[in-house]
Amino acid sequence: VRALEDVSLSIEKGEVHALVGENGAGKSTLMNILSGMYQADSGDIIVEGKKVQIANTKEAINLGISMIYQELTSIPEMTVAENIFLGREITNKFKAINRKEINQKALELFKEMGINLDPKVKMKKLNIAKKQLVEIIKATSYESKVIIMDEPTSALTDKEVLHLFELIRLLKQRGVSILYISHKLEEIFEIADRVSVL
Numbered sequence: 001v002r003a004l005e006d007v008s009l010s011i012e013k014g015e016v017h018a019l020v021g022e023n024g025a026g027k028s029t030l031m032n033i034l035s036g037m038y039q040a041d042s043g044d045i046i047v048e049g050k051k052v053q054i055a056n057t058k059e060a061i062n063l064g065i066s067m068i069y070q071e072l073t074s075i076p077e078m079t080v081a082e083n084i085f086l087g088r089e090i091t092n093k094f095k096a097i098n099r100k101e102i103n104q105k106a107l108e109l110f111k112e113m114g115i116n117l118d119p120k121v122k123m124k125k126l127n128i129a130k131k132q133l134v135e136i137i138k139a140t141s142y143e144s145k146v147i148i149m150d151e152p153t154s155a156l157t158d159k160e161v162l163h164l165f166e167l168i169r170l171l172k173q174r175g176v177s178i179l180y181i182s183h184k185l186e187e188i189f190e191i192a193d194r195v196s197v198l
Helices: 027-034 059-060 080-084 099-113 128-141 160-174 186-191
Strands: 017-021 043-047 051-054 065-068 144-148 179-180 192-198
Touching: 017 027, 027 065, 027 144, 027 179, 059 065, 065 128, 065 186, 080 099, 080 128, 099 128, 128 144, 128 160, 160 179, 160 186
Parallel strands: 017 179, 017 192, 065 144, 144 179
Antiparallel strands: 043 051
């Protein structure tokens, strides 16, 4: 099955760009290509005027592209701070994780984004909305230029959606671009600067 054919998409700095279309239209496939989960069979990906190859998620992150998946990918038995710095652990001279340092850095990130979270709490104790906040903080900790959000409000209450939108607007003010996949048109009209339909 050909998932994508002759698709063209651009995103501007500090833009919330919504991607809509029926199930099976290729939205998630396209985002998985941009985030390095899949490789494109043809076509070009251009980041800040340069043609790039994205072979894996680490390369995408290095290019400033992060994805927050609909099925959140946190590790339940680890703390909030450990999840944020997973794979980039700060260690002491004995090569052990410096928990005091990662907790402090996590607190600084929370303060920057106006979020009240305990970095020492285990992920399994958090509700979906707070787990999603951790994923957003993790993406910002990579200094991402583009954050892809795949159906981010599917399990959120109305109040939690409002908080997510506040965070998106804050990221936008900082020049971060958001690719926002959703089926909820009322949300798109509220948050998106531009919409592409697949």
